[in-house]
Each structure stands twice: as C-alpha cells, then as structure tokens.
Amino acid sequence: MTSRPNCILIVDDNEMNRDMLARRLERKGYQVAISEGANQMMEFVKNDSCDLVLLDIEMPGINGLEGLRMIRELRSALQLPVIMVTARSQSEDIVKALSMGASDYVTKPIDFAVALARISTQLAHKLAQESLKESEERYALAARGVNDGLWDWNLVSNSIYFSERWKSMLGYRGSEILDTPEEWFELIHESDRQRVKDEIAAHQMGLTPHFESEHRARHKDGTIRWMLCRGVAIADSAGKPIRMAGSQTDITEGKVSDALTGLPNRLLFLDRLDRSMNHLKRNPDRSLAVLFLDLDGFKVINDSMGHFIGDQLLLAVSKRLESCLRKSDTVARLGQLQFTLARMGGDEFTILLDEMKDTGDASLAAERIMKELSAPFLISGKEVFTSASIGIALNNPDYDDAEEIMRDADTAMYRAKSLGKSQYVIFDADMRANVMARLELETDLRRALERGEFQNVYQPIIRLENGEISGFEALLRWNHPTLGLINPEKFIPLAEETGLIRELGWWNLQEACQQLGNWNAKREPDCGLVMNVNLSIKQFMDPNLVENISNLLIELGVPPKMLKLEITESTVMENPVAAVEMMNRLKNLGIRLAIDDFGTGYSSLSYLHRLPLDTLKIDRSFISGISNGVDGMEIARTVMPLANNLSLDVVAEGVETAKQAEEVKILKCKYAQGFYFSKPLSPKEAEAIISEHVAW
Helix, strand or coil: CCCCCCEEEEECCCHHHHHHHHHHHHHCCCEEEEECCHHHHHHHHHCCCCCEEEEECCCCCCCHHHHHHHHHCCHHHCCCCEEEEEECCCHHHHHHHHHCCCCEEEEECCCHHHHHHHHHHHHHHHHHHHHHCCCHHHHHHHHHHCCCEEEEEECCCCEEEECHHHHHCCCCCHHHCCCCHHHHHHHECCCCHHHHHHHHHHHHCCCCCCEEEEEEEECCCCCEEEEEEEEEEEECCCCCEEEEEEEEEECHHHHCECCCCCCECHHHHHHHHHHHHHHHHHCCCCEEEEEEEEEECHHHHHHHHCHHHHHHHHHHHHHHHHHHHHCCHHHHHHCCCEEEEEEEECCEEEEEEEEECCCHHHHHHHHHHHHHHHCCEEECCEEECCEEEEEEEECCCCCCCHHHHHHHHHHHHHHHHHCCCCCEEECCHHHHHHHHHHHHHHHHHHHHCCCCCEEEEEEEEEECCCCEEEEEEEEEEEEECCCEEECHHHHHHHHHHHCCHHHHHHHHHHHHHHHHHHHHHCCCHHHCCEEEEECCHHHHCCCCHHHHHHHHHHHHCCCHHHEEEEEEHHHHHHCHHHHHHHHHHHHHHCCEEEEEEECCCHHHHHHHHHCCCCEEEECHHHHHHHHHCCHHHHHHHHHHHHHHHCCCEEEECCCCCHHHHHHHHHCCCCEECCCCCCCCECHHHHHHHHHCCCCC
C-alpha cells in the first residue's frame, strides 16, 4: 500500500476534453496522467503507474475497444479499473466494452458528479479486491479508511458485513444495523426495492458484468438519500457465486439539490425538464418555457465584499425568486401553471414553467422576476443591489432532449447581457446562426496567428503647428482568408474573452517596434518618430510586461522614448493602485504613456494627477461633436487647461474635417490624427510619406 494520491490515466485524443477532466480531478486530490492514444497508454499500464484508466472509445488509429483488449491481455493489469468514455448513441460499443472487461462507463457530455462517484467506487473496488487477497484484518482496516461505505456479503451464510462508514451515511452505528440482507433491503425506498433485488440477482446469475444501482434509501432521521451502490460477485470453482462485495456512495448532493440554497441542481432540473418535454408530446395543447437567469455584476460583489456576502446574496436571491414565482400574476391567473426553480451553480438559476397555455406567460414571469430583483437586498446590515439577465427558450417539436432547450435559453441569456443587461430575450433561430458564426470565428482566430493572417497598419499622428508627422499609431488588422478584412471591433472583444488578446497584443507590439526600428534607421538620429501601441488590460496587468518590453527594445535597438503605450481609462480604473505602480515601472524604462479615449470614463479624473502620463488622447466622439454643436467644444475647452496644468500633450482623435482640425488647433491642441490627414497606412505607404517628408 502507498500513501500517494490515486493516479488517474486519461486517454483521449481531444486536448480540450483531457485538460478539462484533468483540472477537475486534480482539484479533487487525484494525480492525473495524460495519454493521447493507446500506445502511450500501455507504457503507463506496463509500468504500473496508474490506478484507474479513463479510456475514450472513439479515437483515431487504435480505438478505445482495441486499447481495452490490450490492457486485459496484460496479466499484471487484469484488475486495473478501466472506465470507458462514450457518446450516448454508442450503446453497442458500451455492451461490447463491458463484455471485454471494462469496469464501468460514463457518457458524454460527462456529468462530473456521477463520474467522480464512479471513479471513487472503482478505486474502492480495486482496494477491496486487493484487500480480499489478504487477511480479514487488513480488509477491515482498509474498509475503515475508505470514504465510501463498503459491504461484503457471504452468500453461503447469507450474512453481510457493513463497514462503519456504510452505516454512518444512513445515520446508524454499531449494532443498530443487523448483518442480514433483509436489513439492507428494508432501508431501500419501497419504490426502488424490487428493482435493486432484481439487479443483484441478474449479476449473480452472470447476466451483468457487475452490480450497479442508483436508488433511494431512508436515513435514520427520516430523510431520503440517493445512493450509488456497486458490487461484484466471486464464484467458486463450479461457477456458483459464494461472495459479493462492493461499496455504497451518497450521491444526494449531486443527484438532487444544491448545497447552498437547497434548490434542485442541474441534474434534477434536467430530469424534470426531460419528463415535462415527454409529457408535452402526449399533450400538445400545452407548452413549457425555460428561463435561464444570470445575476448582473455578481463577480464584482463577490470580489469586493467577500465570498460570505456573495453566498448570502445567492441564498437571498433564491428565496426571493421562489416567493416571486409562487405569488406571480401568471400562476394566480392560470392556477395550474407549475414551476421548478433550480440553481445551476455560481450565480446562474433556471426556471421551468410547465403546463403553459399561453407562451406569453414566460415574458410575464421574466418581467416580474426583474422587478422583484431590482429592490435592494439587506445582507449583514448592508444594502446590496443586483439585477438579472434572462434568456427564455420556448418548447417546440424540434427539441429532442432537455440539453437542447437549455442550450438555447443560455444563448438567449448571453444575448440579453450583450444588449445591456437587466433585461430578457426570447431565443430565436437567428441567435443560433449568430452563435455558430461566432464559434467559427473563434476557431479561426485561434489559428490566425500561426497562419500569419494578422498585419499592422499605421495611422499618422500630426503635429498641428507645422503639419509634420510626429509618429504613428499601430493598429492591428485581421485579413481573414475567406471573410476578408475583419473589423477590430469584431475580433478584439472576442480575443479578450478567449484570452488570445495577450498573444495578439504582443505580436502587435513586436511588429510595431520592429517597424519603428527600420524607419528610424533611415532618418536622422534627432528626428525619431514615436510609435503608439495599444495595451489591453490583460497585457497591462501581466507581471512580466516590463521585463519583456525592455528585452524587446534592447533586441531591436529601439530607444524606449520612441515607444508610447496607450492605455484606456477603464484599464486604469480596474485597479488604480496597481495601475499607478505598473505605469511608474514603465516610465522608469523611459517609455512614454498615454491615456486613450480620454473623456469616456469620468471616474479617472480624480486619479489623473497621480498618473505618470505624457499624453491625453481626446475620444473621437467629442471631436465629432465640434461639427454638430457646442458640446464637443465644451469638452475640448475643459480638457485643454487640465492637460496644460499637468504638462500633458493632447492628441485629438478622429479628426475628419478641416473645420475640426482648425477648431482643435485654435484650442492649442498640439497633435491630431484622423481621416482628414490620413487613413491607416500599410508599412510601404507609411514609409513613402516618411521619406517624402509629407506635411499637411
């Protein structure tokens, strides 16, 4: 026996599946080994370096069934637990795998709570089988150390040994449970009792490779618990079963309810939704709706006020939702309308509205919910405010199962968030098309860097006193092979959501600095251009940013003073203290700093004097206002004295007309950029106007 954590070997050719399972298993305390295929798997098995194998059936080359055969042909691995991972549609493969000696199976998409229970059970079986080979004393010692309840049934004497853990999970101890099978069956819910007996009998007759049963059992305190019971029979030389041993796992939390709120969890909600959908197929005059609800701003509350307050808020929200639904006008009006409220995890809740006669009732329910949640919550003596974005999916004959309607309700919820939050959206077919298009774009985006599809263009920044070029802003463009040039407003937010913005931003910075070095090498030393490069918030908060930029500038031979990094107000305000520290480190290198889109985030005005800045870039929305009325002028007039007092340069962005250029010049704004002077240029076009000393 060893004290190391159990090692789970994941065999799957899909990297995303492997990584997701590995992270979740490691968080549960398991060691994890990874194999992309059967050959590498056998090295682990032969070296006896894993305790259980999660083996995907569908793999290129040597598939999971062939891999299972290879394991079972290895004498030393006959008892190694192997759990097959398969799609729901592969029932024939499941049967074949079990007949070949697979220990168990889980289906995709994987329900992690059930998978974890089955892994734990198989490891318990493995431990029990190893212990059975030793003395009864060592078996009993192992049984006391296993978290699952173990049982050992002597079929000859018809007596059962129940471990203390087995008894305690049902509220009993010591001699309160007799060592008879009748005692066990009496604790099983009467609705499940005969089924469990039949499943045990089927295994003892050799009809199933192992005994497995999910059933309800009555706790000593009268409550009902869900149990996952597994076992395997041992036969004598004549093939007659003489012993049966196994384990019992309490899966109530994963099967029925959310631990924090006591509401049904995802598994139970899906089960009820599935049954309701089947019922509607027989009663087409009724309908149902799923409301997928996500709290707005919950992460901010959780991070700023602490997880205790966050948990209390979730509890208060669940109670208010339940109360709201029970007294809603919709329910009162129809009388027969039923609802199921569940928590999916985190700050997500779902509501099943069943037996609807009018699909408009879903909208009425959503409006009532948003109204109820708009009132403040009193948590630990503090008023806490939140709202909800709600996606609604209505049942239709195209849905085959509960997961599909849940997916569409989730999609509609994200649409509601993108429209400004605190509202509801009903799913329609266009959303599905948009989601698929977005997924395709995300896939293309992940490959675009390695395919060399990105390029920088450079927009001149003009010194207004003489019309000469003072520098350029490097702007990233994506030249998609089939969609053509994709607007940054479309792919930059996607890059930020997926985390790819770090790689894209670094490529943009490297390319811009290299281009700057090439241009300045052809000019007089004292006429160096300044290159402006935008930094995303994820880049800006990277602890290695300063070191990486310093090394890059040294490598390319670019003086730090010729690089100006543009940071948005929102980036600064995300964490003002950390932002000031990072900016000071960059300034110490000699790099110049600018606030981009200034004027769109007024909260930063109080911090402006603390920031080690060189430049303010006035947002284009205010410059465009110069042509439309006095508002833009007022903003510009306010900013210029402020900038002068702080010894900051000002760049007017988005200058598109001669009138705008003249007005900002009158206000003594030193620099401007925009289509009036030049569109963003390719490197060759930019080099041409540099060499020709073009001035406006």
